[in-house]
Amino acid sequence: MKKKDQFVLVGNGKVFRDEKDMMLLDREQADNAFKKYKKEVLDVIMAEHGFLKWKTKAYVRLNPIGLLEYMDLQKERYGSKTFCVNFAVMPLYAPLDYIDMGLGNRLGHYISGKDFWWDYADDETAKASFVNVAEAVKLYLLPWLEHFSDEENYRQRLLQDQSKSFIGYPNQAWLEALDSQEKEAVMEENISRLKLPGKILTKIK
Secondary structure, three states: OOOOOHHHOOOOOOOOHHHHHHOOOOOOHHHHHHHHHHHHHHHHHHHHHOOOEEEEOEEEEEOOOEEEEEEEEOOOOOOOOEEEEEEEEEEEEOOOOOOOOEEEEEEHHHHHOOOOEEEEHHHHHHHHHHHHHHHHHHHHHHHHHHHHOHHHHHHHHHHHHOOOOEEEEEEEEEEEEEHOOOOOHHHHHHHHHOOOHHHHHHOOO
């Protein structure tokens, strides 16, 4: 795996474009390029690693210890035609009402130490950005997820500071729920509550 400071992030970097650049954008072309390369590049990579598409821009997978592995593409909301990548793991084995980024990060920030937004202003730019994201997923996100698929690593992370809260509950509550005998039933309830893909339980690595 490349060291983080050796990986080159390809894209705009910034959230917003200046007014001049905004005027030059072909918004329809940009949106079409986003859809095209998400499907041709990122959807393929995520499916190869057992992720299911969820909603329009997210991917989910269940790991062996009952954590929901989550990644989404967040478009800049005012039309700059840039996007960032969010990721997290969440305890699907305990009551969960919403997706929370408490134990997660943005992929660009995780790699470079600062926020980073990929660009999809046109076909060529979008392709370069999605290829770059796919490479970053393989090199950095998948190993991060693998680390937390080990129960001991996850327990140690929660034990670092039991006074902290995760999704509104103290870390100690997640540790206690991890030892519950009702985990599978709770996971099924959460899958229904969050409207996750029903076959996610069959996709355990």
